[in-house]
Amino acid sequence: MLIELLTKRYPGMRAWLTQRLSGLVMAIYSVLALGRFLLLQPTYYEAWLDFFRPWWWRLASLLFWISLSIHAWLGIRDVLKDYVPNANLRGVLIKLLVVVLWLYLAWATYLLFG
Amino acid sequence: MLNDSSQNQSKVGLTKAQKPRPKNLNLLTIRLPINALVSILHRATGCILFLILPVILLLLQWSLSSAANFETVVAILHSPLIKLMLLGLGWAFSHHFFAGIRHLAMDVHWMTSLMKARYTSKVVLVLGALATLLLAIKLW
Numbered sequence: 531m532l533i534e535l536l537t538k539r540y541p542g543m544r545a546w547l548t549q550r551l552s553g554l555v556m557a558i559y560s561v562l563a564l565g566r567f568l569l570l571q572p573t574y575y576e577a578w579l580d581f582f583r584p585w586w587w588r589l590a591s592l593l594f595w596i597s598l599s600i601h602a603w604l605g606i607r608d609v610l611k612d613y614v615p616n617a618n619l620r621g622v623l624i625k626l627l628v629v630v631l632w633l634y635l636a637w638a639t640y641l642l643f644g
Numbered sequence: 645m646l647n648d649s650s651q652n653q654s655k656v657g658l659t660k661a662q663k664p665r666p667k668n669l670n671l672l673t674i675r676l677p678i679n680a681l682v683s684i685l686h687r688a689t690g691c692i693l694f695l696i697l698p699v700i701l702l703l704l705q706w707s708l709s710s711a712a713n714f715e716t717v718v719a720i721l722h723s724p725l726i727k728l729m730l731l732g733l734g735w736a737f738s739h740h741f742f743a744g745i746r747h748l749a750m751d752v753h754w755m756t757s758l759m760k761a762r763y764t765s766k767v768v769l770v771l772g773a774l775a776t777l778l779l780a781i782k783l784w
Contacts, residue, residue, distance in 0.1 A: 550748060550751060553747075553748070557741060557744065557745065560741065574714075576711075578707060579708065582708065598697075602697075606691070609687065609690075609691060634701060637701050638701060641704055
């Protein structure tokens with residue numbers, strides 16, 4: 531039943547599950563980030579670099595940003611669908627949203643691994 | 645009934661333009677239920693967090709680029725007005741976080757009755773306020 535709900539016949543169900551999973555990933559990362567921040571207390575430059583030095587943390591950060599991109603795409607798309615009645619304008623704004631989110635993801639990847 | 649009253653008014657001699665127009669939806673009489681309040685704030689804070697993304701990336705880039713730039717970013721974040729904005733952002737994040745957890749809880753059929761949902765709405769608002777208070781203490 532659940533598997534059937536997640537097929538292409540029910541795109542809303544997939545959006546729903548994607549929004550939950552990406553939210554969950556970000557929630558877990560946020561708690562870890564806060565814990566690491568309080569533990570390491572990066573108040574000077576070297577400590578701040580050390581905060582982002584472990585490869586697993588950079589990987590987690592990238593995973594966070596990928597989740598954020600998907601989450602923001604679904605969320606802002608819903609907001610645009612609700613408040614922009616003009617279909618042409620809405621289409622342009624949603625395309626713009628996708629472009630901006632890809633740019634942010636590229637930027638974040640460059641910061642983490644560049 | 646409605647027809648009766650309009651007929652009464654026309655008897656009094658009001659023209660069509662002078663007649664008080666029916667007010668079907670007076671927004672001022674609508675009180676947002678607490679669940680709706682948490683829901684719309686979840687949406688609003690989501691938009692705020694999306695809009696602030698480029699600033700976060702910019703600050704991250706600066707702070708990681710050199711020791712001098714790191715100090716500049718720290719100085720910026722310590723100025724009074726920016727601190728106030730940080731507090732606002734902190735609230736937006738924590739509200740979105742806790743309201744999201746509430747969504748996840750309801751998706752696994754926990755706390756779904758109206759009474760319980762109203763209760764968890766209050767919990768979300770209180771937790772968001774508490775997190776903001778902790779941030780305020782940390783900032784000042």
